[in-house]
Amino acid sequence: MKFRVSIALQYVLMVVVAVVMFFPILWIILSSFKPMIEFSVFPPRILPSRLYWYNYAEVFAQSKLLIYLRNTLILIAGNTIGTLLSSSIVAYPLARMRFRGREFIFALILMTMMVPSYVTIIPQYILFKQLGWLDTFLPIIVPAFFAYPYNVFLFRQFYRTIPKELDEAARIDGCSEWGVFVRIIAPLSRPIFITIGILSSIFWWNEFFVPMVFINSEDLKPLSVGIYSFSRTTFVVRWDLIMAMATVMLFPPMMLFLLARRYITEGIKTTGFK
Amino acid sequence: MKRTIVLGVLLGVFIFAGVYAHAETVIKYAHWNALPQDPYNYVKAFEEKNPDIKVEFIQIPEAEYSQKLRSMAMTGTAPDVLCLWEADLADFVRAGWVLSLDAYIKESKELSLDDFIPAVKQLMELQGSLYGLPWCFATEIAYYNKDLFDKAGVAYPGMDWTWEDFENMAKKLTVESEGKVVQWGCDAIGFQGLWYSLAGTFGDAIVDQEGRFSMGSGTKEFLNRWVSLTNAKVVASPQVTTSGVVSADLFMAGRAAMAFNGSWMTSVYKDITDFSWDIMPLPKAKRSYSTLHTGFFAINARSEAKDAVWKFIEFCMSEEGQELINKAYSNPSARLSVLKKGYYKVEGPKGPRNWDAIERTAEFAEWGYVLLPPGLTFDIVKDFNAAVLGQMSVDDAVQQAIEKAIDILGEERVATE
């Protein structure tokens, strides 16, 4: 009997937590069907008075939603390809080779993980201005090809779980380091490639600060910045349109998570922390 | 590997597709508002009339507007047509980023300097030459819920109402039930400009004739009164404001009998169906005061298509262009001849009716705080809010405002009492 009670209690807790986590999202979706006037009513209502599709029509008609979407996809593709290529390569010798200064390099990588982007944004802005890169995707995508410390760290952790005998055997057969990486380590690391790929995609779907600083043109804005700028008309916050656009933004990452959940958990599990 | 190459090529195509094409003259135009929908899309109307010119529109969120334009101008990537805020116009002139429009306007058949509201000419005089034309204007006014006034048996405010009238009405219109306020006499300040406009009605110059920051005893008096009204729960407690705008609106919800806000709120409130409402000028304390808002069309000095840019500006300022803009945003034209036509008067079923309130306000309203850097004025408002919340004293908040102004503007641009 005592057992039953504790199970019931656990279910109650699980439901409460689910409500806490999911309510804001549900609220956004329901609100996307409200006309502007229903955002200021008392008592507050969760449900719209009727399904008001006009918000969606207006969002699609007025904003460059499809262009924002294209831009977001370009940023995701560029950054994900960039970081997967570079981080996987950089991590290789840190996990698999002995060389002078390895500890130092690794320590430096761990330390740069800590540096927030706000510290470097002003000089970066000046640098990209000199290069004529402002208001292009380049300042956002190019750095990804130079490896993100956090991803390097994750790759390194994963490589460590691959049995060493495999690459030693290959080296004896005359394989170069590059050969070992391409033929043995990379193919065996599929799960971590997929995991980082997905995490990076979700991250860039949401990223706000960096594109906000570097992108100006309407035709180059990603969704996150697009929603922010579209939402304001002459000092009035257009809640109705924000919520419709937010709802449109919700579904792709939700779908991705549903479809790829197995890979995400798999990848994280085999990342092999200590 | 193949797939990666295909992806890479696709990526390249996407990027370049956005960059190339277009053989006709292309001018870039930036604004903080999204373009209105048909039939009010003035950019589209211009393109239809001038098929050889294509206008590429850039929307910059209003919270980042000033800073983005500045950084674009610095890097030589600013749009050809600028719509500059009051505070930025002076800096852009100083930096040589915008052209003088004197020659253009002299030759224009459509436009004449005498046709603009007085405040526009004042600003031109301050800068020595004409650098920008106001795309339309807005001001700050009072809103009131007629139904709630009727219910409480309180007479509506008149065009010449005073601050004492306001306080008395607000107190009478506050309704408590079981120890909890269910109806406020007045909503909290919903737009940051009102802090400055109301302080201005208490006699502070806000920005004096030499363009100096000038806030002091009037601001203190206003804040003290506002704090006691808030503590007495006659005025609703402050709300979170990001970029100067509140999230939810007690006036719109029918829970506050009065509110102070920008005249642009008429375009939102016009959809109200639950109660009748109307507008009034701000109540007079020591004097009548309000703030004017606009943006100035200006020509980027580095533009390679200056004549096309002027054509666009001239169209926007023409009666045809002004009609579209006024109707789209419910903002009046700064051209007196167009203002009289009243294109901006977009009425809803329940209000507004008293359009005189806006035209009367335009007579005494000044540029005021909008001539100061937005970063400064926004920061000061956060302190005023802190004072209303009892976090710091009113005297400290005003003192800190003056110090911040000195910090950012320099001592020579701050008037001391």
Place this chain on the structure above:
Amino acid sequence: MRSGRAYLFVSPWILGFVLFTGGPILATVALGFTKWDLIGSPVWVGLGNYARLFRKGSEFWTVLRFTAFYTLFSVVFSVGWALFEAALLNSRGVRGTNLFGFFYFIPAVVPMVALTFAFQLILHKELGILNYALSLLGLREGPNWLVDPKVVVWVVVVLNIYTFYAGQMMLIFDSALKEVPKELYEAAEIDGASRIVQFLRITLPAISPILFFNMVTATISSLGTSFTLLYPLTAGGPGKVTQAISLDIYHNAFKTFRVGYACAESVILFLIAAGVSVVMFATSKRWVYYEV
């Protein structure tokens, strides 16, 4: 020879470090000694900016205090909550964990900008659904969540449970908990240890490296993403109550155009980050294997 080869592999990162991190940091340090409004050219002012930052009564003290508070408690709340969620999902004898896991993770993939907009309305004092719900439960006057200085600082740290990194940590905890050998619990069960004792004695020690790793992630992320959460939500107000250093840098550099002053602040932020990373690094033996 092998060293050379190894450095060839690492070279992209080294190049990137010089171009996008190391170089800019040096430039920040240099600009920190100047006065510059982005229009003219920078003017050398020596330590003037630092003197301003740390003068008596400077608002920067409030900013620093809040930044420390925000970082510390964001880590506490997000790590604690992620662990709590993962523990719920791994409790014995419950079903439907897949479905619940979906609900727990999903806020992480929702753009924070959209969520902050929603919270402004949900948490509104008079018209928000939360205070309305509380009033139905008998609370006469709900708090002014996002405005009352004593309340808002807690609200913003608690909202970190909806961030991307909190969701990611939940998944990491989830898989870590699945790795804890079941036999340990069975043995404890026989000994009559309660659930809580089991959690403290068995679960926590078993996942401690992961816990540590997540705390590092959370520290990096709460420092690094404070802008995305705070700027659209409170913009640092009221006063400077929720002005994290990231917002202050943005405000000074891009809104009031005091670039030198903002760079001096960036240097302080860098020193803080460096300090934290030294601590992390000193303790890293607990969450990273160094041997190859």
